[in-house]
Amino acid sequence: MSKGIVIAVLVLAAFVVLAGATRPAAQATSEPLSPAVVVIHTVSRETGVHIPNAEYWIWDTDDNPVRHGWTDGAGMTDPFALEDGTYYFYAKKGPCYGKEKEYVSGSEDVYIEMYCYEVGGIAIPVDTLSLLAPQTSSVLAILFATVATSIYVKRVKTRKT
Numbered sequence: 001m002s003k004g005i006v007i008a009v010l011v012l013a014a015f016v017v018l019a020g021a022t023r024p025a026a027q028a029t030s031e032p033l034s035p036a037v038v039v040i041h042t043v044s045r046e047t048g049v050h051i052p053n054a055e056y057w058i059w060d061t062d063d064n065p066v067r068h069g070w071t072d073g074a075g076m077t078d079p080f081a082l083e084d085g086t087y088y089f090y091a092k093k094g095p096c097y098g099k100e101k102e103y104v105s106g107s108e109d110v111y112i113e114m115y116c117y118e119v120g121g122i123a124i125p126v127d128t129l130s131l132l133a134p135q136t137s138s139v140l141a142i143l144f145a146t147v148a149t150s151i152y153v154k155r156v157k158t159r160k161t
Contacts, residue, residue, distance in 0.1 A: 036084055036104045040077045042091045045098070045113040050075025054093035056112065061086050 042054040052075045058067040066087065071077055084105045091098050091112045098114035 036082050036108065037079045038077075038082045038104055039079050039109045040071065040089065040091070041109055041111045042071050042075045042093070042098065042114055043111050044096070045115050051091075051093055051096055051114055051116075054091045054096070054114065056089065056091040058082070059088045059090075061088075 040056055042051045042056065043049065044051055050071075052071060052073045054071045054075065056067075056069060056071065056077070057065065060066055066082070067080070069077065071091075082104050086101065086103050089100045089102060089110055089112050091114055093114070094116075096114040096116040098112040100110065100112050102110050104110070
C-alpha cells in the first residue's frame with residue numbers, strides 16, 4: 001500500500017514539474033501597458049452632424065467581439081478603456097451605417113463616418129389581412145375538406161358495424 005502512495009506522489013510531482021515547464025515565460029516590457037481611453041462618435045458623412053442613439057460594435061483583427069453598445073443622445077459614448085491595438089468599429093442606425101478600421105493608442109476619439117441612404121417616397125400602410133386572404137382561404141378549404149372526410153369515414157364505419 002505504501003509503494004502505491006509513493007508512486008502516486010512521484011507521478012503527481014512529475015506532472016507539476018512538467019506543467020510548470022510548458023507554461024510560457026512572462027515577457028518583460030520596459031513600460032507597463034496601459035489601456036487607451038476611447039470615445040466613439042457616430043457622425044453623418046454627408047452633413048458632419050452627430051447621429052444619436054446609434055448601435056456600435058468593436059472587433060479585434062481576429063474577428064473576436066470586444067465591445068457592443070449604443071451612443072447617447074449626443075451621438076457619442078462615455079469614455080471606456082481599450083487596450084492598444086488595431087480594431088474594427090461598426091455602427092448602424094436605421095438606414096445609416098459606417099465601418100472604420102482604427103489603431104487605438106493612448107487617449108483618443110474614434111469617429112465613425114456613417115453613410116445614410118434614404119430612398120425617399122411616402123409610407124403607405126399595408127393591410128396584411130387582405131394580402132394573406134388567398135392563403136387563408138386555401139388553408140380553410142383544405143381544413144374543411146379534411147374535417148368533412150373524417151366525419152364521413154367515421155359515419156360509414158359506424159353504419160357497417
